[in-house]
Amino acid sequence: MTVPDTFPAMSIAQANALLTASGSLLEMETVTIRGRPTRTWKHAPPTLRDVFLAGRAHGDKVFLVLEEERVTFEGFARAALRLAAQLIADGVQKGDRVAIVMRNLPEWPVAFFGATLTGAIVTPLNAWWTGAELEYGLSDSGTKVVICDNERLARLASHLPDLPELQRIYVTRATEEPQGDPREVWLESIIGRPNSWGSIADRALPDIDLAPEDDATIFYTSGTTGRPKGALGTHRNIVSNIMASGFAATRAYLRRGVAPPVPDPQAAQKATLLSVPFFHATGCHAVLTPSLFGGAKLVLMRKWDVLEAMALIEKERVTGCGGVPTIAWQIIEHPERARFDLSSLETVSYGGAPSAPELVRQIKKVFPKAMPGNGWGMTETSATFTSHVGEDYELRPESCGPACAVCDLQVRDPDGNVLPPGTVGELYGFGPNVVKGYWNKPEATAATFIDGWVRTGDLARVDEEGFCFIIDRAKDMLIRGGENIYCVEVENALYEHPAIMDAALVGRPHRTLGEEPVAFVTLKAGMSANEDELRSFVAARLAAFKVPVAVTFSHEPLVRNANGKILKTELKKLMGV
Structure with a gap:
């Protein structure tokens, strides 16, 4: 893509056409997915294994930070390969479910990609769930192996006798090697502690055939029946986020009439303060995967604390933070904010909750160099579906932005008829990031996924230029x-x-x-x-x-x-x- 330094500001349609033109990095192609022609990113990594390999190429750069623990991309890769070899030795085969039940730890991405490399369907469960809720998730998914932290094991302990299909339980952060259930194994006995991962003996990549439409993950999302439903995602669903994140930022430059900057290989490493959990689609698909692929650092926190967060932004030169509006508000309004150097921030973005239009104005006032961002997505869309950044967000703070270039939005009436722009109805979405359906729930799948379109349950309107405005939630x-x-x-x-x-x-x-x-x-x-x-x-x-x-x-x-x-x-x- 070659454009002059300055030019008339582009419409959404013009920017999309230029960015996705033939020969560009963000070029689109149409492929048939489950019998339906679907626009996809032509140059996206085909599978999560390709994301893993791209991440390993960043070598000795720091990937994960938690307090005094610092893990390089190479150290992460060696730990993931070691875990993958152990899971295969345990009998894990392609399509088996491997669950992750832990807070944000360096072990979480290792568990996710270690299991992915075996061809397993990775099943992250909400670490805030009670023991009974976790038991349901493990039972409903038919999990074969669970990888958890010691806190979650304590919550699960009384439920383990009711999970006979569970063959192995790997536990991390325990003070001593597990002595209870014979299925329990200390994870550190396999991969050691994070600061030692760089010295793990190298292992070959598992020889497992993976394809874009293979099942990759089950992320649970609560339903109006009160029982969580497992959204079954593919490799293509997840990797779509990698291109979507870069696309939104680049489009913002074209919208204001400025050429996007040429990537500088000598530029300082991007760094994100992760304040959302990995077990959410946002944390895993929209943050972890693009960060691994692009070589960005992830700075983790044991629990959210605004003073600690500002200290970490200063110390680690964090370039992006946010997650949910709560985070941005707390930083902006904290009385001690001025004593921290937060000048490294380039983006303050969030989603997942309603936000006041005043917030975007405050972000620009407090962080004049940072680009505010918002967006909309759901577990069923594998995170990012719309993106709203820069001046577009400032001018339309009530909107969640236009759909990603490979995605389509429609507003329909109760009979399924498509409504004209500006009319309120139920929001439907279509694209390569829409999951296959719900795990072992054919009736719920049929009710929510209509000819490849997902019924979001949100009441919305879409204006003439494609900007989406969520009005209310049809679901309770x-x-x-x-x-x-x-x-x-x-x-x-x-x-x-x-x-x-x-x-x-x-x-x-x-x-x-x-x-x-x-x-x-x-x-x-x-x-x-x-x-x-x-x-x-x-x-x-x-x-x-x-x-x-x-x-x-x-x-x-x-x-x-x-x-x-x-x-x-x-x-x-x-x-x-």
Whole structure:
């Protein structure tokens, strides 16, 4: 792609056409996927194995940082190959499920790519889930091997007898080698500790045939039935994010009438402060995979702390941070921000939760050199589907941006008819990043995936130029700091309490988290319960982020419509929403 230094600002269509033209790095081609012609990135790495090999080529550059642990790309590669060899020795074959259940540790990417190189379907589970929720994920997926940290093992311990299909449990960060279940093995006995990975003896790449449409991952996403569903993703689904991230940044230059900068091999290494979990599609597909491929450093934190985050940005010369709007707000508003050198930041981007239009203005004010960014995607779209960066985001802060060049958006009415631009309806998406369906759930798959299009459950409008505006969620769900909370799941937990007659969960706006869950309940006659009791009751059954922050008691049954459905719009009015 050759363009003059400056030129008239381009439309979205013009920029897309130039960036994806024949011969360009971002060139598109049409391939048939599951019987449907689909635009794809012609020069994307075909599989995650190719991503792994590209990452290893970055050699002695630092890839992973956690406190005093520093892992190079070569050290990561050797540990992943060593683990892959062990998994194959354990009997793991192509298509077997290998689960990862741990917080963000250097071992997480090693587990992910080590299992991927065997041809296994990697199944990351939410590390915030309770033991019962983890048991469901392991059982539903038919996991053969689980790789977990010691904290998650403690949560799973009482559930292991009910998981007979689980053949091996690798445990990391334990103070001593596991002595309990005979299936347990200390992961460090296989790969050692992170700072020693560079000295692991080299091993050959497993001779496993992998193709773009092979099954690669199962990421669980909660459904309105209250039972999580496993979204079955392919290699192509995931690697599409690599090209999408570069495409959005380059398009921003063309939109303002400026030639994109020529890549400088001598430029300082890009670095991301990772504040979202690897077990989310965003953390794995939109951050981990492109970072490995492009040679960027990932700086991990044991838990989010805004002071520690600012210190790490300064120390590691972090160029990108964000994750969810909460992160950006906390940095911007912290009274001690000025004592840290945050000048290395080039992007402050986020997604996964509603964000106030004021946030983009504050980012530009506080970090004038940083490009604000937002976007939309879901587990079923393997993370990135729309991207919104730079001036486009500043001018349309309520939008989540236009679709990636290889993707299509449609807004449809309840009968499935496509609506004209500017009309509100249900959002549908199509592209090479849309997953195959839900693991072992044919009815749910048929209801959500229509001729290759995914029904998002979001109410939206798309303007004439292709910018998408999410209006509301058709599904009964709220998003708290990037975490999906399906209301029926929490309501069902409340209904298990013997004193509950009526229960409803609604979202209350929160400036930094986007939303927070609030419960409305009516007690049975003659029964009693208080707010702390009910919150503790839910906490014993569900992950902490799903627990209502407040419980409002009603002396009358909750208001319903003629069909008996609780009118949550009326409940929101009681909160002034």
